[in-house]
Amino acid sequence: MHSWVQRLMATATTAALLLLAACCAASALDAFHVPSVQAQAHVTKINRFHKHLNGNDKVTLTFNLSANLESVFTWNTKQVFVFLTAEYENSKNSLNQVSLWDHIIPDKDHANLQLEVKSKYPLIDQGSSLRGKKVRLVLHWHIMPNAGVMIRDRMALSEFKLPDAYTS
Amino acid sequence: MDWQGQKRAEMLMQLLLVASAVAAFVVGYAMADFQLMLLVYAAGVVLTALVTVPNWPFFNRHPLKWLDASEADRHPRPQVSATTGGKKKTGKNK
Numbered sequence: 001m002h003s004w005v006q007r008l009m010a011t012a013t014t015a016a017l018l019l020l021a022a023c024c025a026a027s028a029l030d031a032f033h034v035p036s037v038q039a040q041a042h043v044t045k046i047n048r049f050h051k052h053l054n055g056n057d058k059v060t061l062t063f064n065l066s067a068n069l070e071s072v073f074t075w076n077t078k079q080v081f082v083f084l085t086a087e088y089e090n091s092k093n094s095l096n097q098v099s100l101w102d103h104i105i106p107d108k109d110h111a112n113l114q115l116e117v118k119s120k121y122p123l124i125d126q127g128s129s130l131r132g133k134k135v136r137l138v139l140h141w142h143i144m145p146n147a148g149v150m151i152r153d154r155m156a157l158s159e160f161k162l163p164d165a166y167t168s
Numbered sequence: 169m170d171w172q173g174q175k176r177a178e179m180l181m182q183l184l185l186v187a188s189a190v191a192a193f194v195v196g197y198a199m200a201d202f203q204l205m206l207l208v209y210a211a212g213v214v215l216t217a218l219v220t221v222p223n224w225p226f227f228n229r230h231p232l233k234w235l236d237a238s239e240a241d242r243h244p245r246p247q248v249s250a251t252t253g254g255k256k257k258t259g260k261n262k
Contacts, residue, residue: 001174007221011181015213018189022209025193026202075200146202 026076027148033074039067041084041137041157044116049130049167057130059123059162063100063137064116072143072153073108080105081142082113084157088136090129097138098123132164173227181220188212 001007045062052058065084072080083102089095100119105111123130137158143151169177188209196205 001178002169004221004223007177007181008217010178011185011213011217011220014182014185015216018185019209022189022193022205026196026205029197075197075202 023147027145030074030076030145030148030151035069035071035153037067037069037071037139037141037153037155039065039069039139039155039157041065041067041139043137043158043160046163046167047118049163051128051166052124055128057125057128059130060119061100061123062116062118065101065113065139066115067113067139069105069111069113069141070108072141073111076145076147078144078146079107080111081144083140085138085140086123086135087138088130088133090125090127090133092127092129096125098125100137130162131166133162134159135162169223169227170230170232172230177220177227181216184212184216184219188216 001010041063043061043063047060047062049057049059063084067082069080069082081102081104084100085097086100087095087097099121100123101117102120103113105113123135136156137160138154138156140152140154143153145151189212192205192209192212195208196202
């Protein structure tokens, strides 16, 4: 600690270590935060249901979604990535997940979602097992913190049945 | 900076940094604002650096008192004789 350079280095090292400790503490506090998310989603219209030239089933649909994600925000939340998937099982896989729509919530003021939209991404099967298939709508959210690990959670919202025949 | 000053500077540095980290965390949590925590902490670190890094007169209140050169000449440093050194070496080898 004789020269000012030594003192500056010691100060910088200790400061960085304590910053790390503060970030760890902030991340640890998030583990005690239990959000209560309320959400509903329903398919309002199957716009098109057909078989691709390559043999894969393809569905475009319209759905409404009301989700209140305000409670997932804490002081250590940078943003929340939220997406809606269609999930179903067929003979090939016990779980198929297809993302239909996604959204980035930048802050708590924009965390109350009320919308009716066309699916951003079409529901495409790997094969043609979708006719008459029961499909679950599941809302997923990834909480991205300022410091610490990303927290993932999900909530099954509703089920719908695809038509027994292609629409076009 | 003298010895006492160095000790004091290190103590001050650690104390101020821990205090500012704790204060920043409490303020940030209370105001639910992560950025505020970083700002308060940054202010604490700058303050700490200003207090402990420059060689303030505050750190130089206990200068070392050296003997005069003439006093040192009158009491020469005892010389280690070659024979004792040799004995030590053989003792180690055994």
